[in-house]
Amino acid sequence: MAFTLGPYAKSAGYRLATFDQIGSTNSEAMAQARAGERGPMWFVTTEQTAGRGRRHRPWIAPRGNLASSVLETIEVAPAVAATLGFAAGLALEAALRAVAGPASVGFSLKWPNDVLAGQAKLTGILLEAEAIPGKGLAVVVGMGTNVIAAPEGTPTPATSLRAIGVETSAEQLFTALSDSWTECRGIWDGGNGFGEIRRRWLALAAGLGQPVAVHTGNATVSGIFDTIDDTGCMIVRTSTGDRVPISAGDVHFGAAASAGAA
Template sequence: MTFSLAPTAIAAGYRLEAHDSVGSTNAIALERAANEDRGRLWVVSKRQESGRGRRGRAWATPEGNLAATLLLVEDYNLKLAATLGFVAGLALADALAAVVPNRIAVAVDGGGGRGDRFELKWPNDVLANGAKLAGILLESSLRPGNRVALAIGIGVNVVAHPEDVPYPATSLRALGFPGDAETLFLALSDAWAENVRIWNGGAGMADIRQRWLDRAAGLGSEVAVRVDGNVVRGVFETIDEDCRFVIRANGDIIKIAAGDVHFGAVASAGAA
């Protein structure tokens, strides 16, 4: 099977660039933007040699996993563009729900789950059984005319997951999913078209925020957030209108714009 776009994505003007293997789909997307690509371009591969995650961390994509980057070139302000990471998380969760058979019961634990098969961990992970299944990375560059080239990178552990990481990880194959990266991407391109329609240039952010909270991992549970070398502990209350992570600590409300979130025993013992 080859990569292809859903009819809804094609109708909305999205295009596809598929590779057998790449260094980084985000890097390719930003290179296309530097060469005046108009955006709405999906760059996809089943193998990525030099992928990266948040804060410069490596993101491995062995043969059979999904590396997908959506390039958008618009006159966004950066604060608004950042909310598209939450749109991407919802799109991926919707795609997973669409293609993973119901007989594969993913009971989320360790993250304060409420029975959802796939949950969203702030700011950019998708979890299954409390383990990381996918990650999302946004990178941007400025283009002439005050336009922003935004690369929304989505990496999914389809057939394999890393073993030597300091957090639980899993893959769709480990969960019993018999499908492939191409099947998941087809559903993702469809789900993105629907969720970005709801987002509606930011006008629908209230709906996106509520849909995200409905799938949020750890909501109402004890968390520890590492912020600039310090650890803040409290109860995960919500995300606010700007998608900041909101916790209650000793009666105070603390809003966090960027950090690493830990649940369960790690939150109690201290975030590594």
Template sequence: MSFRLAPHAASAGFQLEAHDVVSSTNALALDRAREGHPGNLWVVSKKQDGGRGRRGRPWATLEGNLAATLLKVLHNDLSHAATLGFVAGLSLSEALDAVAPNARISIGLDGGGGGNVRRFELKWPNDVLASGSKMAGILLESTMLPGGSLAIAVGIGVNVAAYPTDVPYPATSLAALGARADAETLFLALSDAWTDIERVWDGGRGLSAIRDRWLQRAAGLGSEVAVQLEGNIVRGIFETIDQDCRFVIRDAQGETIKIAAGDVHFGAVASAGSS
């Protein structure tokens, strides 16, 4: 099976550029924007060897996994551009539900918490978890275009056939969970789910509904967390995300802290007295 768009996505005007191997789907998507592509372009591959994660960390997509980037070009209100990452998380989790209904996933592990019973959970700001282990990561990169438009590459990397073992956190893959879906099948479902969820987002006008749906899948909601902020550790109870999708915790003194960017840790790491 080759990569293809869901009929719903194709009829909505999305386009597809598929590769066997790329250095970075995000970089290719931004190149297309600089070349004049108007956006709504999916760039996909089953192997990526030069990708990046958050804070410039290397992110390689192993053979058989999914590297997918959606190019969006925004012309007007850019204030909600960063919240496309939450659209991506919701779209991917719904696609995973669709293609892996029988995956062996435990509920309520350290990465879950809070009584959440959704099978694939969303870890703020940009990870998808299964049984507390990382299944996927999301990275938004952007560049300004002539005329003031903003090109955004919404990068989504998913462990389908394999997962990395040389990382400092638990990871898993669809294959490890007993699911038989391949990268092409997952992308088909992802392109379909994105089309519907972006319509809800509606250029940021529907962000409140996106926030509500994201919280239904939130990993660690109501549990103790530790957030690393440029060398400092902030601890507290994960209460919610606010209207701007910032991470909201309540510390031991009862103070509310709103965090725009940081690395979140659950379980034993969050409970430890030192970093």
């Protein structure tokens, strides 16, 4: 089965580059942007050999999983572009529901960039941006999904669609994702629609209102996951009543948070 764009993505002008195998779809997309490509364009494969997640952690996609990156050119500030990651989370969740059907495990969104099935990581999102000549940014949003297999020994337990009883293919999931991305990207609208993206994201947020510990470099902030603000920062309400904004970090919920995420 070949990768194909969904009808909504096609009508919106998206293009598609597919690879039998590639090191990193994000790296390829950004290389094309540096060479003058302005998108909107998808780069997809079922086998990625040198992918990466946040903080340069490896994200390797064995054959049958989905590695996908979309290149957009956007005239916004980098801080605004960063909120596009929340639209990506919504798009992935919608695509997963489309292929899984109503009887599947519930999916939720873990701040800042994961989709969970139950308590396990199913997908990861990596957003990268570079200034381009003239105005604007080349923004690449990478989305990796464990379709047939999940890595072992990861900081957060991982799972795959196959492991939770969803039989689909990377190609089927991508078609659904290309359409749901087009919809969510339209809602986001250069950051003008982030209020609606935020509302929808919070409705699916993992751990909202629960104890959380966030590792931010050498410090750990513990408290209750209160909300995300209008810039996408996690707001943690501490035991003293302070509401602390977190822009980046490793998040632990439940028993791990209560134990200081040791």
